[in-house]
Amino acid sequence: MHVHSFSKGLPDHLFPMFIANGVTEIRDMGGNIPLPEVARIKQEIASGSRLGPEINAAGPILEGEQPFRPFSISVKNELEAPLAASQLVEQGAEFLKGYNTLSRPAYPGIAAQAKQLRVSFVGHIPDSITPAEASDPGQKSIEHLWRIPNNVVARPEKLKILSTDAANAQNPKAARELHSQSNEIILADYDQTKARKLHAKYSRNQTWQTPTLVVLRSYASIHDPALRQDPRMAYFSEDLRKFWGSMGGSPDPRNGDVQRRLFQHDIEIVRSMHAAGVPLLAGTDTLNPYTYPGFSLPEELQLLVSAGLSPAEALQNATLRAAQFLGVERNYGSVEPGKVANLVLLDANPLDDISNVQKSARLFSAGDFSTGLFWMICSHCSG
Numbered sequence: 001m002h003v004h005s006f007s008k009g010l011p012d013h014l015f016p017m018f019i020a021n022g023v024t025e026i027r028d029m030g031g032n033i034p035l036p037e038v039a040r041i042k043q044e045i046a047s048g049s050r051l052g053p054e055i056n057a058a059g060p061i062l063e064g065e066q067p068f069r070p071f072s073i074s075v076k077n078e079l080e081a082p083l084a085a086s087q088l089v090e091q092g093a094e095f096l097k098g099y100n101t102l103s104r105p106a107y108p109g110i111a112a113q114a115k116q117l118r119v120s121f122v123g124h125i126p127d128s129i130t131p132a133e134a135s136d137p138g139q140k141s142i143e144h145l146w147r148i149p150n151n152v153v154a155r156p157e158k159l160k161i162l163s164t165d166a167a168n169a170q171n172p173k174a175a176r177e178l179h180s181q182s183n184e185i186i187l188a189d190y191d192q193t194k195a196r197k198l199h200a201k202y203s204r205n206q207t208w209q210t211p212t213l214v215v216l217r218s219y220a221s222i223h224d225p226a227l228r229q230d231p232r233m234a235y236f237s238e239d240l241r242k243f244w245g246s247m248g249g250s251p252d253p254r255n256g257d258v259q260r261r262l263f264q265h266d267i268e269i270v271r272s273m274h275a276a277g278v279p280l281l282a283g284t285d286t287l288n289p290y291t292y293p294g295f296s297l298p299e300e301l302q303l304l305v306s307a308g309l310s311p312a313e314a315l316q317n318a319t320l321r322a323a324q325f326l327g328v329e330r331n332y333g334s335v336e337p338g339k340v341a342n343l344v345l346l347d348a349n350p351l352d353d354i355s356n357v358q359k360s361a362r363l364f365s366a367g368d369f370s371t372g373l374f375w376m377i378c379s380h381c382s383g
């Protein structure tokens with residue numbers, strides 16, 4: 001429920017990996033392949049001329065005056081907001097994704113237009129608004145717990161000042177120092193009452209969360225040399241391996257320890273959200289560093305279980321709950337007559353141990369339960 005597969009050359013490379021790992025549908029959260037080409041690729045998959053998952057795609061991301069990503073649409077003011085949203089949907093965007101730089105005046109215009117067009121508005125929480133303010137206008141999902149840990153502290157203003165100072169710092173060393181002060185505040189000043197209030201709001205408004213714990217863990221341990229020795233690296237080009245490797249920077253053991261504690265803190269926030277009834281989705285943020293298409297989903301499920309979900313709940317976040325989020329539960333998400341038979345048959349029970357989702361024996365893709373017609377793709381079959 002959170003991947004990036006629409007950059008040049010990636011569909012050919014990544015789609016077979018999704019299928020090989022039993023991922024039969026993806027929510028693509030933004031890339032630089034134009035929407036008409038995305039539609040053509042979807043058509044090729046539907047007709048069987050290309051191997052790949054079913055796709056729900058955002059296309060370009062909506063950003064503010066100075067976009068962070070080169071493929072984003074820049075929304076400069078509130079007047080441009082509804083127009084930008086409508087144009088994307090006209091071009092074939094199935095939902096709208098907002099990002100960090102969206103301005104405070106533009107944000108509600110996009111949310112309102114998304115409602116009008118009956119598409120969901122999802123993404124990061126812009127720097128200009130708070131996590132609570134994102135929920136009431138109807139942002140449907142928040143990704144990576146974006147800006148949530150920074151706001152469930154007793155003194156969020158202090159963190160805001162530190163982050164502005166870090167952005168304006170004279171040199172990288174000064175910026176690092178300010179960042180580590182911020183991290184200490186996030187950990188030491190956690191305000192459980194504030195967190196509970198926010199989670200109650202998300203539960204009431206059905207503001208879904210895609211914590212993407214697997215990518216948060218990658219960034220938390222980015223200096224760990226073991227990441228670079230992962231045998232799955234062999235599936236990727238030299239360029240991508242170099243790019244991921246370059247994310248490490250200079251290792252600082254002191255920082256590494258804080259990062260690990262911050263990641264544990266993220267797990268605790270997910271635990272508290274789950275206990276409050278906040279709806280969750282399973283996503284990996286692949287192709288960010290050391291997140292592997294399809295391969296990383298079982299790891300995300302394990303991390304969700306470590307945050308207090310039962311194996312059944314974690315599985316449902318990747319199946320039935322995901323289908324409900326996308327509004328396609330009539331045809332997808334559970335094993336029932338009349339539904340599309342996108343399913344993985346396992347050799348061991350995942351309700352006993354969630355890691356059993358990796359013990360797959362067969363994958364059925366785009367079959368139909370009512371007619372008994374299946375397309376079967378597996379390593380043991382020749383037909």
Ligand SMILES: [Zn+2]
Pocket residue numbers: 002003004029285
């Ligand atoms: Zn992402």
